[in-house]
Amino acid sequence: xxxQSANGLDDGHEIASGRGPIEWQEIDRRLREYAVxxxxxxxxxxxDLLRAEQLKICFLFGYVSHYExxxxxxxxxxxxxxxxxxxxxxxxxxxxxxxxxARGALSYSAVRELTRxxxxxxxxxxxxxxxxxxxxxxxxxxxxxxxxxxxxxxxxPDLRPRVVRVELPPEVHALWRxxxxxxxxxxxxxxxxxxxxxxxxxxxxxxxSGADGPAHQIAYQQCPDCRRTTQNGAGREIDVAPDVFERxxxxxxxxxxxxxxxxxxxxxxxxPRMREQVFAxxxxxxxxxxxxxxxxxxxHHIIEQSRGGPHDLWNVTLLCTGHHAALHxxxxxxxxxxxxxxxxxxxxxxxIPAGLEPEARRALITQRAREFFE
Numbered sequence: 001x002x003x004q005s006a007n008g009l010d011d012g013h014e015i016a017s018g019r020g021p022i023e024w025q026e027i028d029r030r031l032r033e034y035a036v037x038x039x040x041x042x043x044x045x046x047x048d049l050l051r052a053e054q055l056k057i058c059f060l061f062g063y064v065s066h067y068e069x070x071x072x073x074x075x076x077x078x079x080x081x082x083x084x085x086x087x088x089x090x091x092x093x094x095x096x097x098x099x100x101x102a103r104g105a106l107s108y109s110a111v112r113e114l115t116r117x118x119x120x121x122x123x124x125x126x127x128x129x130x131x132x133x134x135x136x137x138x139x140x141x142x143x144x145x146x147x148x149x150x151x152x153x154x155x156x157p158d159l160r161p162r163v164v165r166v167e168l169p170p171e172v173h174a175l176w177r178x179x180x181x182x183x184x185x186x187x188x189x190x191x192x193x194x195x196x197x198x199x200x201x202x203x204x205x206x207x208x209s210g211a212d213g214p215a216h217q218i219a220y221q222q223c224p225d226c227r228r229t230t231q232n233g234a235g236r237e238i239d240v241a242p243d244v245f246e247r248x249x250x251x252x253x254x255x256x257x258x259x260x261x262x263x264x265x266x267x268x269x270x271x272p273r274m275r276e277q278v279f280a281x282x283x284x285x286x287x288x289x290x291x292x293x294x295x296x297x298x299x300h301h302i303i304e305q306s307r308g309g310p311h312d313l314w315n316v317t318l319l320c321t322g323h324h325a326a327l328h329x330x331x332x333x334x335x336x337x338x339x340x341x342x343x344x345x346x347x348x349x350x351x352i353p354a355g356l357e358p359e360a361r362r363a364l365i366t367q368r369a370r371e372f373f374e
Contacts, residue, residue, distance in 0.1 A: 036104030042111075043102035046088035053085070083112070090115040094123045109135035117145045125150050144239070157228055157239035181354075187322055188290035189351035195322045202296045202321060243328040246306065250324070251299040270299045270316070278316055281339055286320040288332075289344055293320035300324055302334055302342065314338050 021029070049070075052058070058069035070081040087108075091098050097114055100106040106114075113135060118126045129151035130138045144155025168176060183199055184191050191199075222229045222245055229245040230237040254267045270278070278299055286293045300319045303309030314337040319327065326332040336342040349368055352361060 035107065039101050039104040039107055042108045043098055046084070046091055046098070049085060049088045050092060087112050087115050090118075093120050094118055096123055096127055100127070107135060110138050113138045113142050117142045117147055117149055119148050122148060122150050140237075155228075157241075159239055159241050184354035186291075186293050186295075187286075187320065188292065188354065190354050191322070195325075198321060198325075199296055243330075246304070247298070247324055247328040249305065250301055269305075270311070274311065274313070274316070275299060277313060278318060281313075282318040285318065286323055287317045287339070287342065288319060288323040291320060291323060293322070296321045298324045300327070302336065302338065317342060 052069070053066045056066075058064075058066045061069065061073070063069045063072065066085070067078065067081045070076045070084075071078065074081075076084065091101070091111065094115070097106065097111055097118065101108065101111050110130070110133075114126055114130065126142075130141055133141065141151065144158060145151075145153065146156065179200070180191060180196050183196060229240050229242060231240045231244070249269060252269050254269070255264070279297075284294050284297070285291075286297060297318045297320055299316050301309040301311075302315050302317060309315050317338040323332060327334060331347055333345045333347060334342055352364060356364065
């Protein structure tokens with residue numbers, strides 16, 4: 001018996017000398033052939049999709065647009081159709097990338113990521129930088145780059161909102177609405193989609209009020225040089241805005257430098273003894289007026305640490321994640337000393353109260369709009 005690599009596989013070589021390929025090797029060979037054929041078909045389809053768009057053949061079949069033709073005749077969904085046309089248009093100016101796709105050296109998924117940044121001038125550099133990488137690795141390499149950038153150029157954070165669509169059965173949709181109403185009543189204001197989902201996620205990641213430890217059981221990393229911040233999302237590094245990191249730093253556990261030769265000692269922004277005192281003093285509730293939230297609480301510094309705010313008890317108070325985010329986003333301000341002399345002020349007026357009748361809600365929005373534009 002011939003010895004193979006440590007995992008028992010050796011790119012399709014025979015396991016036993018003198019024998020022909022066994023079933024798993026034949027399956028592997030066919031799957032590899034399918035991948036090459038699929039890439040070649042993708043390259044050919046991109047060319048014909050562009051020609052079909054130029055010739056406007058959709059009108060010959062009674063369709064109102066090229067995308068309707070792609071949906072009805074080729075079976076693509078709306079997003080997939082637009083994404084394939086985006087790739088096709090850019091690929092027309094990237095001959096080396098198109099050739100690599102045609103011969104199966106690159107997959108459609110890899111080409112899709114490369115077309116986000118590569119241009120005719122930078123194509124060769126990107127192909128060199130991503131040689132041997134699979135699609136998800138190429139995605140990481142191109143993240144933060146703009147079209148025309150070279151691989152060695154500095155990246156910029158991608159802070160665009162993400163669109164997430166969910167489909168729920170009726171009984172779960174009812175729970176969704178009930179949970180949102182309960183959280184809005186607890187906070188005393190209507191919740192945005194982001195506020196609601198963040199509260200649900202934090203409750204799953206770190207259930208409880210935050211009294212037993214920092215609420216931010218979430219991995220953030222910040223570059224000490226450029227101050228760019230990323231958050232770990234199930235193994236993927238996602239850019240976040242600076243105010244998100246500042247909010248987390250109010251009440252977090254600092255692991256120190258991850259590049260240090262030896263693990264550094266972990267520290268907390270707020271000591272366990274101070275946390276205990278603050279929660280007891282503020283009755284385990286958010287101190288923003290009208291808010292009754294007793295979950296997902298952060299210890300916040302009234303004078304921010306970045307501006308030299310001390311860790312004294314008069315300078316710290318409890319805020320729920322919603323009011324904490326509003327404060328760091330610049331929508332809410334606070335000043336004074338805890339616990340009795342804190343002044344809160346909404347910069348653009350307080351949020352819409354929860355539970356208003358539709359007519360009262362519309363009237364309040366109209367009044368706010370009139371005041372804003374006057």
